[in-house]
Amino acid sequence: MIIGIDPGQSGGIAGIDGDASYAVPMPLIGKDIDGHKIAAQLKSLTPDVVIIEKVHAMPKQGVSSTFKFGMGFGIVIGVCEALGIPYRLVTPQAWKKAVLAGTTKDKDAAIAFVRRAYPSIDLTPGRKRVPHDGMADAVCLAEYGRQIMGNISEVS
Known part of the structure; x- marks a missing residue:
């Protein structure tokens, strides 16, 4: 089982295990x-x-939102550490280059990839009408892990 995690509040968690796959929105308590x-x-x-997107602060992002974003990233890493689960951090550029090659490498490309490669995954959980791009990114991260699993030391 390979898990991909997009660690933002609007991120997601996805898993790939042979023919089985799933994705869920990032679990929240309030915000x-x-x-x-x-x-x-x-x-x-x-x-x-667990393949975790290596995130960083964005330009013009406020101090409190940057702190909250970093805290969520830290929670994900802390959970993996506490449970003794191996994890690798991968930059968006690295997983997009591998998984979304030949596309625009944006949110729409990730959603299109998931719909094509993993049609059983519902990217519109609950009453959502618009596909959940954080879940799509998490699936792509898990797919990146699946692709490089033969040589896990290549994950950066």
Whole structure:
């Protein structure tokens, strides 16, 4: 089982295990990432590796939103550390180059990839009408992990 995590509040968690695949929105308590739910999911799935998007502050992003974003990223890493689950950080540029080659490498390309490669994954959970791009990115991260699993040391 390979898990991909887009660690933002509007991110997602996805898993690929042979022919089985799934994706869910990032679990939240109010507006905060729910580390307990992430831990419960990861414990029940027993992944071989978790691929986490290596994120950073964006230009013109406010101080408090940058702090909150970094805190969510830290929660995801902390859960993996606490559970002893191996994880790798990968930049958006690296996974997009591998998974979205030949496309515009944007949110729409990630959604199109998931719809084509993993048609059983519903990117419109609940009552959403618009595809959840954080879930699509998480699937792409898991796919990146699947592609490089033969040589996991290549993940940066």
